[in-house]
Amino acid sequence: MAHRIKHPIHLEQPRSTYIHVPFCVHRCGYCDFTLVAGKDHLIHNYLEALSRELADLRAWGNFASSQPLSLDTLYFGGGTPTHLSPEELRRLFEIVFEYFSLDENAEFTVEANPVDLTEEKIAVLVEAGVNRLSLGVQSFEESALKLLERDHTRETIHDAMNRLRGRLDNVSLDLIFAVPGQSRKDWKATLAEAADLHATHLSTYCLTFEKGTSFYQRLQQGKLSSADEELQREMYADVMTFLPQRGYEQYEISSFAKPGFRSRHNQVYWSGRGYFGFGPGAARYLAGVRETNHRSVTTWLKKVAAGESGAQEREQLSDEDRARERLILGLRTLDGVNLTTFADETGFLMEELCGSEIEKLIAAGHLERDARRLRLTHDGRFFADSVTLELL
Ligand code: SF4
Numbered sequence: 001m002a003h004r005i006k007h008p009i010h011l012e013q014p015r016s017t018y019i020h021v022p023f024c025v026h027r028c029g030y031c032d033f034t035l036v037a038g039k040d041h042l043i044h045n046y047l048e049a050l051s052r053e054l055a056d057l058r059a060w061g062n063f064a065s066s067q068p069l070s071l072d073t074l075y076f077g078g079g080t081p082t083h084l085s086p087e088e089l090r091r092l093f094e095i096v097f098e099y100f101s102l103d104e105n106a107e108f109t110v111e112a113n114p115v116d117l118t119e120e121k122i123a124v125l126v127e128a129g130v131n132r133l134s135l136g137v138q139s140f141e142e143s144a145l146k147l148l149e150r151d152h153t154r155e156t157i158h159d160a161m162n163r164l165r166g167r168l169d170n171v172s173l174d175l176i177f178a179v180p181g182q183s184r185k186d187w188k189a190t191l192a193e194a195a196d197l198h199a200t201h202l203s204t205y206c207l208t209f210e211k212g213t214s215f216y217q218r219l220q221q222g223k224l225s226s227a228d229e230e231l232q233r234e235m236y237a238d239v240m241t242f243l244p245q246r247g248y249e250q251y252e253i254s255s256f257a258k259p260g261f262r263s264r265h266n267q268v269y270w271s272g273r274g275y276f277g278f279g280p281g282a283a284r285y286l287a288g289v290r291e292t293n294h295r296s297v298t299t300w301l302k303k304v305a306a307g308e309s310g311a312q313e314r315e316q317l318s319d320e321d322r323a324r325e326r327l328i329l330g331l332r333t334l335d336g337v338n339l340t341t342f343a344d345e346t347g348f349l350m351e352e353l354c355g356s357e358i359e360k361l362i363a364a365g366h367l368e369r370d371a372r373r374l375r376l377t378h379d380g381r382f383f384a385d386s387v388t389l390e391l392l
Contacts, residue, residue: 012273014274014285014286015071015073015103016072016073016074016075016274017074017100017278018076018277018278018283018284019074019277019278020277020281020293021076021077021083021092022280022297023036023040023042023043023083023084024037024083025038026038026151027214028148028150029148029149029213029215029218030148030210031213032213033078033079034079035078035079035080035297039297042298045301046297047088047091048305049301050095051095053278053310057099057278068098068099068100068101070100070101071100071102071103072107072268073106073268074100074107074108074265075265076109076110076111077111077134078111080112081110081112082112082116082117082125083116086123086124089124089125089128090124093124102129107264108130108132109131109133109172109263110132110133111135111136112125112133112134112136113152114135114137114157114159115151115156117160117163117164118163119163122164122168125168126168130168131170132171133164133168134171135157135160135171135172136150136174137152137157137173137174137194138150139182139190140157140189141182143181144179148176148179169198170261172202173197173202173203175191175194175203176205176207177190177232178226178232178235179227180225180227182227182235184231195248200257201248201257201261201262201263202243202255202256203254203255203256204236204254204256206235206236207227236381236382237382239256240378244256250334251333251334251335252266252270252332252333252334253376253381253384267333269329270329270330270333271329271330272322272329274287277291277293279300280293280294280295280300280301281293281294281297281300288316288317289315291311292311292312293311293312294310294311299312319346319347319348323348324353324354326342326346327350327354328388328391328392331374331391332384333375334376334381336373336375336376337350337373338373339371339372339374340372350374357390357391358374358391360390361380361387366379367387
């Protein structure tokens with residue numbers, strides 16, 4: 001049991017909000033996110049329930065206020081927020097802005113699919129003040145897009161980027177590597193094409209086969225095979241070599257940004273600060289309490305419509321849990337964790353909390369420490385998940 005060196009910890013009011021929009025045309029074979037596919041008739045109920053959940057939370061704890069709460073970051077994720085019609089999107093923003101307002105320099109992100117970005121929808125986004133898009137591109141290769149069951153083509157991506165140009169230029173692209181059948185040459189071509197499109201930010205993920213997905217089932221049945229570990233490692237190494245050459249700085253295990261374009265919203269998560277969250281499956285972290293809403297969209301809808309809480313789990317983190325989490329999340333970032341700030345913010349000395357585990361990871365070459373901070377080494381980035389397990 002580690003000992004705190006001072007108390008109490010100041011828990012400030014969150015200035016970030018996540019809204020989950022759980023609708024898609026079709027569930028892609030690898031996707032295990034909270035969503036319903038082909039059930040657009042539920043969008044109306046969702047908007048009603050979201051409004052209700054927002055109203056309930058306003059009356060919660062320290063956050064009771066008749067004024068909209070001011071935010072630094074607002075993020076709409078999914079599912080596919082842009083699957084909503086222009087009218088539904090307008091209504092969605094209207095509901096949220098009853099309860100929140102944006103600071104002058106706030107970051108306002110919406111996840112989008114290339115196929116949805118018509119002139120009309122882009123106009124709705126711009127009008128609402130969206131200043132950052134996270135585009136689910138995944139690949140520029142037709143074969144990979146087909147295998148991933150995406151509903152866009154390479155051409156759709158280029159068309160969407162052309163339409164956005166000059167209107168919404170801060171665009172992050174999500175890319176997936178280690179797609180079955182994908183070679184390193186294919187992957188490098190996708191990276192080059194993304195960089196050529198002048199995306200301000202790139203997030204790159206290794207394809208995983210999550211239980212419950214159709215990809216997982218096909219893997220078990222031998223109908224699909226995953227890329228071998230060596231190839232996955234080489235592809236990740238390719239990202240870390242190629243993107244910095246094109247002006248992208250890696251600042252987190254999966255995230256690369258042009259200078260000044262790091263995701264401020266995601267940095268809130270990694271810094272252990274609090275945030276609001278609404279919609280099915282959404283998590284919030286308020287005053288040391290983490291709540292996660294029901295992942296079943298219909299259960300969440302029923303609960304909230306009946307005037308009950310949409311939360312399925314509620315966990316009051318102890319000071320020690322919070323400090324450990326702060327360490328683990330902070331180590332996802334390449335800046336790592338500042339030793340002094342860590343002690344000030346959590347009340348714990350890192351070595352008291354998990355000194356022997358840290359020494360082991362340093363000896364293994366996965367972590368490095370100087371007078372100021374602890375962080376992942378270059379090699380450690382390949383083993384980030386096992387570093388986390390070691391420190392839990
Ligand atoms: S579009 Fe995105 S959220 Fe929707 S099913 Fe596909 S991967 Fe999942």
